[in-house]
Amino acid sequence: xxxxxxxxxxxxxxxxxxxxxxxxxxxxxxxxxxxxxxxxxxxxxxxxxxxxxxxxxxxxxxxxxxxxxxxxxxxxxxxxxxxxxxxxxxxxxxxxxxxxxxxxxxxxxxxxxxxxxxxxxxxxxxxxxxxxxxxxxxxxxxx
Numbered sequence: 001x002x003x004x005x006x007x008x009x010x011x012x013x014x015x016x017x018x019x020x021x022x023x024x025x026x027x028x029x030x031x032x033x034x035x036x037x038x039x040x041x042x043x044x045x046x047x048x049x050x051x052x053x054x055x056x057x058x059x060x061x062x063x064x065x066x067x068x069x070x071x072x073x074x075x076x077x078x079x080x081x082x083x084x085x086x087x088x089x090x091x092x093x094x095x096x097x098x099x100x101x102x103x104x105x106x107x108x109x110x111x112x113x114x115x116x117x118x119x120x121x122x123x124x125x126x127x128x129x130x131x132x133x134x135x136x137x138x139x140x141x142x143x
Contacts, residue, residue, distance in 0.1 A: 023050065023095060023113060026141035027121055028058075031065045032134055040141055041084060050095050050113075052085030055105070069106025088113065100125045109133065 004110060024045060029038045040056035057063045057080055066076050088098035093114055100111035100123065109125035110133075116122050119140040126133025 004135065017097050021115060021118055023115055023121060026055065026143070027052075027138040028141055029123075029138050030136055032136045037139075039079075041138070043096065048089070050085065050088035050090075050098065051083055052100075054080055056080070065103075067101075067103045067106060070101065070103065071106060076107075085111065085113070 018090070023043050026040055026042050027066060028037070029041055031038050037058050039054050039058055041052045042055045043050060043052045045051075057065075063080065065079050067074050067079050067082060068076060070077065083115065084101045084103060086101070087100045088095040088111065091097070094112050096110075096112035096130070099108050101108050102125065109127060110130075111123070111125050113124070114122045116137070119142075121138040121140070122135060123138055124130060124133055124135045125131050
């Protein structure tokens with residue numbers, strides 16, 4: 001009986017531990033140039049792919065900004081609610097083969113994200129090869 005209880009406790013703790021190791025959830029975006037927190041992006045899964053949507057803009061002055069420099073369906077949409085991470089797929093510990101949108105410039109970049117610890121997300125946007133790009137480190141929002 002003690003062995004059964006021990007196995008159940010280990011299983012439950014493993015389930016909770018693995019949940020914290022997911023890229024899914026809410027992340028505070030940190031600007032790589034200024035070090036300032038800019039927004040909260042919720043990363044979610046849809047049809048086996050990973051997406052990220054802006055759910056809060058932390059600077060009140062920019063809260064109602066539109067994506068004026070964006071093209072296509074994102075043009076002139078409010079940045080609040082905009083999907084900025086699009087169609088990443090899992091490849092081992094990395095999520096790649098998708099795009100990330102910079103709402104400030106309206107440019108769409110290739111992207112990959114990886115967890116660096118349970119509360120730190122490495123987000124890299126690049127053109128062509130990953131050497132030509134920028135990296136941001138986002139922080140998990142504790143609920």
